[in-house]
Amino acid sequence: MSLLAVEGLTVAFPGNIAVREASFAIAPGETLALVGESGCGKSVTAFSVMRLLAPNARVTAGRILFDGIDLLAMTPAAMREIRGKQISLIQQEPMTSLNPVLSIGAQIAEVIRRHERVTRKAARARVVELLELVRIPDAARRIDDYPHNLSGGMRQRVMIAMAVACGPKLLIADEPTTALDVTTQSQVLDLLDDLRRRLGMAVLLITHDLGVVAQWADRICVMYAGRIVEQAAIGAFFTRPMHPYSRGLLGARVDVGADEHYSLNRLSEIPGSVGSAAGEAGCAFAPRCPLVVPGCRLAVPPLIAQGERAVACPVVI
Numbered sequence: 180m181s182l183l184a185v186e187g188l189t190v191a192f193p194g195n196i197a198v199r200e201a202s203f204a205i206a207p208g209e210t211l212a213l214v215g216e217s218g219c220g221k222s223v224t225a226f227s228v229m230r231l232l233a234p235n236a237r238v239t240a241g242r243i244l245f246d247g248i249d250l251l252a253m254t255p256a257a258m259r260e261i262r263g264k265q266i267s268l269i270q271q272e273p274m275t276s277l278n279p280v281l282s283i284g285a286q287i288a289e290v291i292r293r294h295e296r297v298t299r300k301a302a303r304a305r306v307v308e309l310l311e312l313v314r315i316p317d318a319a320r321r322i323d324d325y326p327h328n329l330s331g332g333m334r335q336r337v338m339i340a341m342a343v344a345c346g347p348k349l350l351i352a353d354e355p356t357t358a359l360d361v362t363t364q365s366q367v368l369d370l371l372d373d374l375r376r377r378l379g380m381a382v383l384l385i386t387h388d389l390g391v392v393a394q395w396a397d398r399i400c401v402m403y404a405g406r407i408v409e410q411a412a413i414g415a416f417f418t419r420p421m422h423p424y425s426r427g428l429l430g431a432r433v434d435v436g437a438d439e440h441y442s443l444n445r446l447s448e449i450p451g452s453v454g455s456a457a458g459e460a461g462c463a464f465a466p467r468c469p470l471v472v473p474g475c476r477l478a479v480p481p482l483i484a485q486g487e488r489a490v491a492c493p494v495v496i
């Protein structure tokens with residue numbers, strides 16, 4: 180059974196539908212990448228799973244099954260038990276998520292004590308272990324540091340320590356390294372992957388960086404204007420991306436394989452933006468699509484299974 184199964188998720192803001200009938204599943208221990216340009220609905224999807232959507236957001240359809248139970252039907256109290264213990268979220272900018280007036284040790288201990296009955300002393304010992312687990316050097320001393328004492332990379336490690344403190348089954352990492360330099364970025368992603376293996380977590384890795392996806396994910400979901408337009412195993416996706424938008428994304432990478440057809444089809448050369456088809460009938464990518472045919476503008480193409488993968492474009496099938 181899937182650890183997480185999102186089924187037909189639709190999330191609306193006043194005057195704007197951010198996520199449209201999104202369905203995907205994550206197996207235990209798996210890393211699924213959720214990819215797409217800024218504004219396509221990745222974070223709204225993540226916040227839906229966490230039940231942390233803004234007050235003006237409304238889930239108008241769908242289910243989010245975690246271990247077979249619909250998170251959307253849970254009471255706020257039951258959801259608080261799950262959040263941080265079974266499912267954790269790390270976000271892009273650690274400085275805004277950390278409390279500047281509390282030591283990092285106190286903040287990590289707070290997460291542990293929220294979910295488990297442990298003494299202060301035992302919690303502190305666990306915090307040192309966690310800091311070591313996320314490879315913060317000299318953990319026993321750093322535990323009393325404040326967030327501003329740490330570099331961006333070290334702060335993100337603290338966020339990861341908080342996220343994995345209670346051994347979650349699912350970690351949602353929403354652009355976890357976007358604010359970091361390239362070297363620190365791969366150290367943090369290596370760490371996440373190591374923790375995934377050691378703790379047996381599944382990871383929903385949200386990114387717009389396909390290089391990151393190629394290196395760290397097992398499967399990929401490509402989102403465009405709120406819809407999932409392609410799903411595939413990593414090998415199949417990079418060997419043969421199917422949706423024209425996926426091909427465009429891959430073309431935007433510098434070092435993509437030998438197939439010149441894909442490399443020529445650069446996303447940066449496709450005019451328009453994610454929002455350009457909002458509210459129109461048909462495929463949202465049609466206005467930017469090099470393969471568009473008249474039928475594309477008539478109805479939204481459904482995601483059609485092709486063996487292990489799925490693509491929402493009848494033109495390429």
Ligand SMILES: Nc1ncnc2c1ncn2[C@@H]1O[C@H](COP(=O)(O)OP(=O)(O)O)[C@@H](O)[C@H]1O
Binds near residue numbers: 197215216217224233
């Ligand atoms: N609090 C909000 N109020 C209104 N619209 C929002 C809000 N949060 C997100 N949106 C809209 O939802 C869409 C998807 O946003 P988001 O999921 O943050 O995109 P991304 O893929 O970059 O993470 C965007 O059009 C965005 O403007």
Ligand SMILES: [Mg+2]
Binds near residue numbers: 221222223353354
């Ligand atoms: Mg986002």
